[in-house]
Amino acid sequence: MEQVIAGYPPRIADELASWARRLRSHSDRPPTEWHTLRRYLSYLRAPLADWTGRYQTLRQVTADDVHAAVTAVKGDRAHERAVALRSIFRALKQAKIVFTDPTRGLSLTRNEPPPTTLPPDRLAGLLDITDRPAIRFALALVTLHALNGTDLNRLTLGDVISARAQLLVRRPHSRHTVHLDEVTLRLLHTWLRHRHQRWPRTANPHLFVTRQTVIHTGPASNNYFPAAFQRLGLTLNGLRTDRMLDEARDTADPVHLVRVFGISIATAMKYVHTAHPHRVGVIPR
Numbered sequence: 001m002e003q004v005i006a007g008y009p010p011r012i013a014d015e016l017a018s019w020a021r022r023l024r025s026h027s028d029r030p031p032t033e034w035h036t037l038r039r040y041l042s043y044l045r046a047p048l049a050d051w052t053g054r055y056q057t058l059r060q061v062t063a064d065d066v067h068a069a070v071t072a073v074k075g076d077r078a079h080e081r082a083v084a085l086r087s088i089f090r091a092l093k094q095a096k097i098v099f100t101d102p103t104r105g106l107s108l109t110r111n112e113p114p115p116t117t118l119p120p121d122r123l124a125g126l127l128d129i130t131d132r133p134a135i136r137f138a139l140a141l142v143t144l145h146a147l148n149g150t151d152l153n154r155l156t157l158g159d160v161i162s163a164r165a166q167l168l169v170r171r172p173h174s175r176h177t178v179h180l181d182e183v184t185l186r187l188l189h190t191w192l193r194h195r196h197q198r199w200p201r202t203a204n205p206h207l208f209v210t211r212q213t214v215i216h217t218g219p220a221s222n223n224y225f226p227a228a229f230q231r232l233g234l235t236l237n238g239l240r241t242d243r244m245l246d247e248a249r250d251t252a253d254p255v256h257l258v259r260v261f262g263i264s265i266a267t268a269m270k271y272v273h274t275a276h277p278h279r280v281g282v283i284p285r
Contacts, residue, residue, distance in 0.1 A: 005017050012051075015097055020037050022091045059098045061102050082107070089103045134194075135228050143240075144184055145243075146240045147178070151169050153208070153219040153220055153222065153225070156207055160192075165185050203217060204216065247271075254272045
């Protein structure tokens with residue numbers, strides 16, 4: 001970060017350094033990771049190069065400059081630039097280094113396509129297409145409880161609450177309790193027996209282990225489950241989306257989806273609107 005910032009003219013470099021220090025020293029929330037700050041600067045390489053050729057300070061950047069920078073690219077790249085710009089100018093405004101925030105009113109909304117469902121015949125006999133206990137259990141967690149790949153990788157043996165037939169899903173900013181149905185509970189016990197019989201001495205605390213991870217304590221690779229599903233002709237995200245859409249068809253209540261799947265209210269609303277495109281109502285309390 002110091003090397004990148006030092007490459008800008010002195011005054012702009014000082015402003016960028018102030019931004020980085022401010023985000024690294026939050027008192028009310030965890031500090032922003034260095035790799036996130038570096039990524040933000042990489043998003044803004046072209047706009048900053050343009051501005052440093054015309055301006056001596058970021059105080060001179062206008063709302064028109066910001067708009068031009070964001071609209072110069074499309075899709076995710078435009079969203080990334082908007083997020084990075086808002087981060088910089090909001091921090092500088094709070095530090096009273098700039099007088100006005102040129103990103104004020106900037107829209108960060110992504111034009112994401114609505115979720116799509118899988119054809120019903122793809123789900124028929126799903127658990128019969130593999131005899132691998134780990135993958136059968138993972139399929140149940142995805143297709144019945146809508147867990148994602150990161151959820152699967154993070155699960156530990158300590159997250160299994162057998163007496164209550166529950167599974168605790170730990171996410172960065174929340175915890176979600178999965179109430180296991182009879183099928184999923186049976187598949188869980190089958191997998192745990194297989195795990196113990198095959199690797200009785202492993203010290204790995206993760207619920208899912210592989211031949212590669214039983215010799216250490218880390219999780220499976222991020223590609224382990226997506227690749228396993230792909231070999232079966234399925235996609236993990238597709239199965240998860242199908243499950244949430246199926247639930248959304250039975251209810252127009254996004255709060256219900258939040259409680260069942262542990263998703264955000266914004267995500268729940270997206271599924272409700274997709275399942276009921278002609279029914280737009282107020283979020284229930």
